[in-house]
Structure formats: C-alpha cells, structure tokens
Amino acid sequence: MTKNILIVDDAAFMRMMVKNILINDGYNIVGEAENGTKAILKYEELSPDLVIMDITMPEIDGIQAVKQIIKNDPLAKIIMCSAMGQQGMVIEAIQAGAIDFIVKPFQADRVIEAVKKVIG
Amino acid sequence: MDISQYLQVYIEEASEHLQSLNVCLLHLEKEPDNRLILDEIFRSAHTLKGNSGAMGFKKMQNLTHEIENVFDAVKKQKIVITTYVIDILFRSCDAIDNYLNEIIKTGSEGNQEYKEIIGKLKELSLGQYVESNKVKDKDIIDEISIANIDDGAFEYNEHEKKVLKEAQNMGMNVFTCTVLINKKCLLKTARAYIIFQTIERYAEIIYTNPKIEDIEDGNFDFQISTTIVSSEEASIIEKEIYSISEIEKVKISKLNILDDTLESEKIKENNTKDIDINNKVKKHNKHKIVKTVRVETEKLDVLLDLVSELIIQKTRLEEIIDMANNEEYAESLDHLKRVTTNIHDAVMKVRMVPIETVFSRFPRMIRDISKKTGKDVEFIMTGQETELDRSVVDEIGDPLIHLLRNAIDHGIETAKIRQKLGKSAKGKIFLRAYQDGNNVVIEIEDDGNGIDIERVREKAIEKNPVDEENIRKLSKKEIIELVFNPSFSTSDKVTDLSGRGVGLDVVKTKIEYLGGSIEVDTIYGKGSKFVIRLPLTLAIIKAMLFKVGDEPYAIKLSSIQEVVLISPEKIEKVGNQEVIVLRDEVIPIIRLCEILESYMPNSYINLMTTIIIKKGEKFFGLIVDDIMGQQEIVQKPLGKLLSGIEISKSATILGDGNVALILDVNSII
Numbered sequence: 001m002t003k004n005i006l007i008v009d010d011a012a013f014m015r016m017m018v019k020n021i022l023i024n025d026g027y028n029i030v031g032e033a034e035n036g037t038k039a040i041l042k043y044e045e046l047s048p049d050l051v052i053m054d055i056t057m058p059e060i061d062g063i064q065a066v067k068q069i070i071k072n073d074p075l076a077k078i079i080m081c082s083a084m085g086q087q088g089m090v091i092e093a094i095q096a097g098a099i100d101f102i103v104k105p106f107q108a109d110r111v112i113e114a115v116k117k118v119i120g
Numbered sequence: 121m122d123i124s125q126y127l128q129v130y131i132e133e134a135s136e137h138l139q140s141l142n143v144c145l146l147h148l149e150k151e152p153d154n155r156l157i158l159d160e161i162f163r164s165a166h167t168l169k170g171n172s173g174a175m176g177f178k179k180m181q182n183l184t185h186e187i188e189n190v191f192d193a194v195k196k197q198k199i200v201i202t203t204y205v206i207d208i209l210f211r212s213c214d215a216i217d218n219y220l221n222e223i224i225k226t227g228s229e230g231n232q233e234y235k236e237i238i239g240k241l242k243e244l245s246l247g248q249y250v251e252s253n254k255v256k257d258k259d260i261i262d263e264i265s266i267a268n269i270d271d272g273a274f275e276y277n278e279h280e281k282k283v284l285k286e287a288q289n290m291g292m293n294v295f296t297c298t299v300l301i302n303k304k305c306l307l308k309t310a311r312a313y314i315i316f317q318t319i320e321r322y323a324e325i326i327y328t329n330p331k332i333e334d335i336e337d338g339n340f341d342f343q344i345s346t347t348i349v350s351s352e353e354a355s356i357i358e359k360e361i362y363s364i365s366e367i368e369k370v371k372i373s374k375l376n377i378l379d380d381t382l383e384s385e386k387i388k389e390n391n392t393k394d395i396d397i398n399n400k401v402k403k404h405n406k407h408k409i410v411k412t413v414r415v416e417t418e419k420l421d422v423l424l425d426l427v428s429e430l431i432i433q434k435t436r437l438e439e440i441i442d443m444a445n446n447e448e449y450a451e452s453l454d455h456l457k458r459v460t461t462n463i464h465d466a467v468m469k470v471r472m473v474p475i476e477t478v479f480s481r482f483p484r485m486i487r488d489i490s491k492k493t494g495k496d497v498e499f500i501m502t503g504q505e506t507e508l509d510r511s512v513v514d515e516i517g518d519p520l521i522h523l524l525r526n527a528i529d530h531g532i533e534t535a536k537i538r539q540k541l542g543k544s545a546k547g548k549i550f551l552r553a554y555q556d557g558n559n560v561v562i563e564i565e566d567d568g569n570g571i572d573i574e575r576v577r578e579k580a581i582e583k584n585p586v587d588e589e590n591i592r593k594l595s596k597k598e599i600i601e602l603v604f605n606p607s608f609s610t611s612d613k614v615t616d617l618s619g620r621g622v623g624l625d626v627v628k629t630k631i632e633y634l635g636g637s638i639e640v641d642t643i644y645g646k647g648s649k650f651v652i653r654l655p656l657t658l659a660i661i662k663a664m665l666f667k668v669g670d671e672p673y674a675i676k677l678s679s680i681q682e683v684v685l686i687s688p689e690k691i692e693k694v695g696n697q698e699v700i701v702l703r704d705e706v707i708p709i710i711r712l713c714e715i716l717e718s719y720m721p722n723s724y725i726n727l728m729t730t731i732i733i734k735k736g737e738k739f740f741g742l743i744v745d746d747i748m749g750q751q752e753i754v755q756k757p758l759g760k761l762l763s764g765i766e767i768s769k770s771a772t773i774l775g776d777g778n779v780a781l782i783l784d785v786n787s788i789i
Contacts, residue, residue: 082307087338090310094317100365103306110304114365 003119004030006048008039008065009081010057014104018052018081021108022115036060040068043076050119051078053098055089063093070097077118081106127227128414130175134220137164139480141213145206146483152201162191168216179229180219186238187212189245198247208240210484274347280327284377287326287349294349294377295323299361300369301342309338314364322357323350342368347375417510420471427460427467428754432773434460435751439775461752468509468656475553475560476504478517482524482551489525495532496546503553508560512634512654516562519627523564523650524549526623531568531648541645543567558656558678559636565649571642573599600640604628637786661755663772664731665748665780669718672780673744674753674772679785681734683747685727700730700741707732709741710788715767720745733785740789755782 005027009015012034019029031046033039037059043051051069055062062080069076080093080101090101100114144161151157165187172180187209193199215234222230274296276284288294297319305311312335319325327347330340350357354372361370434456441449479501490497508516532538532547539545550565577599581588604624631638636654655661662677686709690700697708709730713719730741753772758765767788768781 084306087307087310090307091313094310094314100314101307101310107304110365117363117365 002026002028003050004028004046004048005115006031006033006039006042006046006051008033008036008042008051008057008062009054010034011054014054014081017106018111021106021111022052024108025112025115027115036062036065036068039065040072043069044072047073049077050115051076052081052102052115053078054081055086055093056083063089063096066093066096066098079114079118126175127223130171131220131224133171134168134216137168138213138216138220140164141168141216142210142484143480145209145213146487148201149203149206149487158191158194162188162195165191177219177223177229179233180216183212183215183219183234183238183241186241186245190241193245193247199244205244208237208244212237212241274327274329274345276327276347280347281377283326284347284349284375288376288378292349292351293354294347294375295354295357295372296345296347296375297323297357297361298343298345298371299367300371301344302366302368303342305342305366308340308342309336311364311366312340312344315344315361315367318360318364319346319348319357322352322360323348415470420467420510424467424471427464430460431464431752432754435753435775436777437775471509471511472507473510473513474504475506475508475513475516475562478513478520479504479551479553482520485521486524486528486549489528493528494534495528496535497528497532498546498548499551500548501551506553506555506560508654509656515630515634516652516654519630519652520551520562520564522623522627524551527564527566527568527648531566531570533569555656556653558661558676559653560656562652562654563649564652565647567647570644570646570648571600571603571640572644573642576600576602600642603640604638661753662750663753663782664750665753665774666729666731666744667746667748668712668716668744669720671716671718672748672774672778673712673716674780674782675731675733675742675785676782677750679733679735681732681739684730684732684741686730686741687727702732702739702741705739707739707741708789709743711743713743713745715788733788735785735789738789742788753780753782 005022007015007018007022007029009018015032015034019032022029030048031042033042035057039051039053040060053062053065057065060068066078066080069078074097076097078093078098080090080098081104082090082093082101083104093101099118102111102114141161141164144157144164148154148157148161165184169181169184169188172178172184190199190205190209194201199205215232215237218232219229222228222232284294299315301308301311301315316325325346325348328335329345334340335344348357354374358370358372361367434453437453437456441453482501483499486497486499527549528547532549533541533543535545538547548567550563552561552563552565554561573596577591577594580591580599580602584591604627628638631652631654634654636652638650638652640648640650642648663674664677664680664683665672665674667673684702686700691698691709692700694706694708698711699706699708701707728743729745729747730743731747732739732741753774755770755772757770758768763769766784768783770782771779772782774780
C-alpha cells in the first residue's frame with residue numbers, strides 16, 4: 001500500500017527536493033505546507049502516514065508544530081529536518097515527540113533510510 | 121618469558137606473509153590450477169599459524185589454521201577454486217589484517233571472533249560448500265567493517281557494581297549493550313539521545329562509556345557502550361535499537377556480574393603462562409635475507425638537516441678559499457666537496473623507499489572496485505622498484521588511489537559498450553613509474569573513453585557565461601587543464617567512489633604540495649593518460665644562479681634547457697607577447713627585470729642573456745642581467761609569512777651570505 005507523506009518547509013526549493021527523492025522511491029506526497037500553522041491544519045485534513053518537517057519556520061516553528069500534532073494524534077510520525085548547527089533544537093523536537101531527524105544538505109539514501117525505518 | 125621483544129619481528133614478518141597471501145590469491149584467481157602458487161599460499165598460512173601460536177595469538181592461529189585446511193582440501197582436490205572461494209579467502213586476509221592492526225596498536229589480538237568467516241572456511245575445507253548457496257556477502261562485510269567495536273570499555277565503580285549485583289539477584293537481566301553509530305552521522309549527540317530514549321523504554325541504564333556529559337558535549341567517537349538492567353530479552357532491545365536510523369551495529373551480551381572473576385581491564389592474551397617460545401622463526405624463502413635496522417623518521421630528518429647545513433658551509437668555504445688563492449686550501453676543499461656530496465647522496469638514499477610500498481595494495485583494490493562496478497579491467501604495473509623519498513611516498517598514495525578509481529569509474533566503459541565500440545571487452549589500466557632526470561614520473565593510463573573535451577568546454581561556459589567567447593577559443597590542452605578546477609565534474613551521477621567534482625583539484629594540490637606537477641592527455645573515445653612528476657631530492661638541488669638587476673636569484677637546473685645570448689633586434693611581438701625564434705621555434709620571452717621589478721642602473725644593452733626554460737613540452741625564455749654560475753644549493757622554504765608569493769616558494773643562502781630567491785618557473789608562465 002502506498003504510504004502518504006506530508007512535507008513541511010518554508011523553502012519551496014527544499015520541499016521540491018525532498019518530494020523528488022521520495023517520489024522516486026515510490027512514496028506518495030499527499031500534501032505540502034510552508035509553516036507550522038498550515039502543517040497542523042493539513043495534518044488534520046490529510047492524516048498522512050508520515051510528516052517530514054523543517055525545524056525553523058515562520059509563524060509556529062517546527063517544535064511547536066510537533067507538540068500540537070502529537071497532542072491531536074499521539075501516534076503521529078514526524079521526521080525533523082535540521083541544519084548542522086541545530087543539534088539542541090533537534091533534541092527538543094525529539095523530546096516533543098518527533099521520531100527521527102535528517103540533516104541538510106540531504107543525501108537521498110539517508111532520507112530514504114530514515115523514511116523506511118519509520119513507515120517501511 | 122618476555123615475548124614482547126619478538127613482537128616487532130613478528131609484526132614485520134606477519135605483514136610480509138599477509139602481503140604474500142594477497143598477491144598469491146590474486147594470481148590464483150587467474151590460474152586456479154597453478155600448484156606453485158598453492159604451495160606458496162599454504163606455506164605462508166602455515167608459517168603465520170606457527171608464528172601466531174608461538175606469540176600466543178590464539179585467534180590468529182585458529183583463523184590461519186582454517187585457511188590452511190582449505191588449501192589442504194584444495195591440494196587433495198576435494199574442492200575447486202571458484203570466485204566464491206577466492207572471495208572467502210580474501211575476507212579471511214582482511215580479518216588477519218584487522219588482527220594485525222590491533223596487535224600493532226595494542227599488543228593483543230582484540231576480541232573479534234570472525235565466527236562467520238571461520239564457519240565458511242570450515243564449510244569449504246569439509247567439502248560442504250554447495251555451489252547454489254548465495255553468499256551473504258553483507259554479513260561478512262559487516263563483520264569486517266565493525267572490527268572496531270571496542271570490547272574493553274566497561275569499568276564500574278563500587279556503586280554501579282552494587283546496583284548491578286542487586287538487580288541480578290532480583291532475577292533481572294543485566295546486559296552490556298554497545299551501539300556503533302554510522303560514521304556518516306552528522307549530529308551524534310541527537311542520535312545518541314534517541315538511542316538512550318529507546319533503550320530506556322525497556323531498560324534502566326546503569327553505566328555509560330563515555331560518560332553522559334561527554335556524550336552531551338559530543339565528545340565521543342561513534343561508539344556508545346552501556347550496561348543496562350531489564351526484564352526484557354536481549355533480542356527485543358536489539359531489534360528496537362536497530363529500528364533507529366544511522367545505527368551501524370548493536371552488540372548486546374548478557375553480563376554475569378555475580379561471577380567474581382569478572383575483570384574490568386582488557387585481558388592481554390600474550391601473558392598466558394603456557395607459551396612455548398619457538399626461537400627459530402621460519403623465513404620466507406622467496407625474499408633474500410636483508411639485515412635491517414628500524415630508524416625513527418625524525419632521526420633521519422635531523423640527519424638531512426645537518427647535511428644541508430654542512431653544504432651551506434662548504435659553499436661558504438668555497439668562496440673564501442677562492443679569494444685566498446691558496447693551492448693547499450683548494451686541494452683540501454676539493455676533498456671536502458667530494459665527501460659532502462657523498463654524504464648527501466648517502467643520506468638521500470637512506471630516505472629513499474621503493475614505490476612498491478605504495479603500489480602493492482593497488483592490484484587488490486582494483487580487483488575489488490572492478491567487481492563492485494562490474495567492469496572488467498586488466499591492471500598492469502611497471503617500475504615498482506623506482507625509489508622515492510619516504511615522505512613523498514607517504515603522501516602520494518591518496519592521489520594515486522583517486523586517479524585509479526577515476527580510471528575505472530569514469531574511464532573504462534562496460535564490456536558491452538566496449539564491444540560495441542570495437543574495443544577489447546577487458547579494459548586496460550597502466551600504472552608506470554620511472555626516473556627521468558631529477559624526477560620520478562608516475563603515469564596512469566587507461567584505454568577507456570577519455571575526457572569529452574567539448575563537454576568540459578560546455579561546462580566551463582555554463583559556469584562562466586560571460587567568458588563564452590574566450591572559452592570557445594581555448595586550445596584542447598587548455599580545456600583539459602580545466603578538469604583540475606574545483607567543483608568541476610562532468611559526471612551526471614555522483615557515485616560514491618568518485619565524481620563529486622572535488623577530486624582532481626585536490627589531487628593536483630597534493631602533488632604540487634609535494635613539489636611536483638600533474639598533466640593529463642586524452643583522446644575522446646580512446647583513453648586518458650595522467651602524468652605525475654615528482655622531485656627526487658627535496659632539499660638540496662643543483663641550480664643556476666643569476667642576477668636580475670642587482671639581486672641574486674636561482675632556478676632549478678633541471679628546468680633549464682640552455683642559456684643563449686640574443687640581440688634586441690631579434691625580439692619580435694606576437695600579439696602582446698614578446699617572442700624570439702630559436703632554431704625554427706617561436707619561444708615567448710619574459711623580461712624578469714619587469715616581473716621582479718629589479719632593474720640594472722645602466723641601460724646600455726648589447727646582447728641579452730636569456731635562460732631558456734623547459735616546461736613539459738613548452739619552452740620560454742627569461743631575460744636576466746648576468747649569469748653567476750651553477751651551484752648546489754640548499755632549498756629553504758620561505759615560511760608562512762611569505763607564503764603568498766607566487767613566483768618563489770623557497771630561497772637559499774649563498775656563499776657570500778646573501779639570500780637568493782629560488783624562482784618557481786611554473787608560476788612565471
């Protein structure tokens with residue numbers, strides 16, 4: 001069964017890159033969002049199998065969004081995208097309920113590995 | 121009895137035998153029925169076994185014993201040599217290599233068991249191998265690459281011991297759990313956090329190595345060892361940890377902490393009492409017995425430094441004695457000159473090492489890569505006996521590996537394509553080393569598809585659209601030079617072997633750092649040839665001294681073709697460049713006084729002294745003011761403060777105490 005993924009990042013370029021990597025490996029991108037608020041709404045609407053979310057975003061940032069999404073759905077699976085210097089925030093996101101993280105710039109095989117481990 | 125004195129000899133001999141095993145296996149692959157090679161391998165394995173046993177290295181002994189058994193079975197014709205068999209044997213050699221490295225580092229074999237490989241060896245020797253068994257190469261590879269889980273990492277304090285003992289008494293499981301994080305992980309601490317979070321769902325963590333604070337600060341390599349207490353089974357915890365990304369390996373073992381003989385230090389295998397020392401170590405009968413002495417490289421460096429100083433003083437004396445005009449002095453000086461030259465040559469020879477030490481690992485590497493990329497390659501090496509200074513040898517390995525990988529990855533086409541093109545299905549890669557004057561030349565040549573000049577040109581235009589017109593005018597040689605630019609790769613796919621576009625410029629930088637140069641020639645469709653030139657002698661060189669203006673300068677004699685006198689009328693102009701015609705060739709000339717901004721006070725110029733420089737196949741002329749003569753000089757690097765000067769990287773102190781800059785001809789044109 002095809003797995004549905006929601007991609008959240010304020011940079012359209014980033015969303016496109018992740019989308020391409022995932023589509024190439026057979027996943028379905030069920031939606032995109034460019035900030036935390038929209039992410040929470042889209043999650044309600046689409047109930048994706050997995051969310052891939054950037055940590056730093058305008059409006060509500062990644063960590064707040066994780067907290068809210070997990071509150072609404074404790075079984076939500078979220079993978080955070082971070083840059084090199086954001087180790088502290090990554091740990092905060094994991095504490096808030098995110099399940100894994102990937103570091104920018106992305107290696108396609110690393111993204112696929114992380115997604116596979118979470119939703120297969 | 122103390123066997124540590126034999127450790128050094130053991131290591132040297134074991135390394136030699138290992139090298140022999142690798143070389144023989146490569147031959148065996150091509151000639152599976154060659155009895156001589158079989159005997160050689162059997163002998164090497166047998167000797168290794170004996171030596172290892174004598175030193176108390178039981179694991180090594182066991183492994184080599186199994187290898188010996190396999191060859192026994194081969195000799196008795198119970199099994200046939202196939203690629204599968206060769207692969208297992210190569211993996212066994214890697215295991216021996218790992219043991220050896222551990223012994224070199226710590227004096228003991230370490231704790232790796234390599235059960236998988238030993239199992240497969242046993243299977244082979246008992247003739248139980250069935251052709252249809254698919255090799256789980258991944259398992260074996262995993263075993264080898266994870267040789268670095270350090271098992272000796274557990275040292276508990278009193279409190280921790282007490283807690284662990286209580287837990288075990290209550291019937292709980294006590295485990296040691298070591299996790300190896302993938303070395304490519306960029307945020308180790310975050311990864312460690314997830315690991316701990318996961319473990320804590322099933323167990324309590326009593327002890328960690330490194331300490332939690334160190335892990336939080338990122339002060340750890342990629343291994344985290346813990347001791348945990350849990351009511352769950354090890355397999356469940358192991359499975360959960362493996363479900364985390366970027367985990368390379370997990371090792372969970374039950375710990376019986378109530379057993380009083382628990383030692384927290386690493387057990388040194390070679391302290392066991394029942395060692396029977398066999399003093400007669402068998403010598404490998406192919407190599408002639410050469411008496412050697414181990415010398416620290418630093419001592420050699422000091423020696424070379426002193427010789428350099430000696431030569432400077434000799435040159436000084438030459439000057440003084442010249443002026444004194446004394447027969448006796450001059451004679452003595454002559455002797456001194458001869459002796460210093462001899463000492464210099466002798467010291468340089470001591471530092472010289474045959475390039476074979478670098479080349480020897482290549483055949484095996486090429487074999488592995490060609491298997492990995494599915495390309496059929498014949499690898500021909502010549503000139504391994506060519507000698508190089510040992511510091512150069514240490515550094516030249518990496519660039520060569522990169523070039524060889526490039527040749528297979530990007531150069532040689534697949535057998536199918538080659539056949540379509542009318543080429544032989546097997547690609548050829550040549551690695552040649554030879555001496556040429558004052559240089560050692562290393563060539564890497566392949567008969568693959570060469571470099572697509574036009575593609576490089578297009579790429580260059582892509583990156584610099586402004587220069588399109590000029591780029592179109594560049595000659596083939598100039599376009600080829602571009603491949604050495606950073607961020608220049610014409611490969612569409614980034615393979616993990618090479619091709620990220622950062623390779624060739626790093627290679628060039630490294631080679632230039634060693635005082636050498638690299639050039640490439642290519643014919644699209646036919647192949648490429650990389651030519652690396654490295655200087656033989658580092659510090660002391662023969663040079664031509666000359667004056668520009670009032671100042672002395674020097675240029676390496678090996679770069680100089682000849683010195684001519686030219687009259688000013690013969691100078692012509694081609695575009696903006698001044699040239700002369702020398703024996704039918706047009707040679708650009710450069711007035712050094714302009715570049716160095718050092719002018720002669722009087723402007724009466726009759727015939728101009730011109731040094732003709734040879735750079736590869738090109739020539740150019742440097743106009744100077746006076747030739748001082750040829751001399752052996754000591755090259756001293758200019759040092760960090762002056763490192764920005766393009767035209768000169770080193771200088772020398774002349775006999776009269778003045779400093780002469782040594783000009784780098786590569787930077788003039």
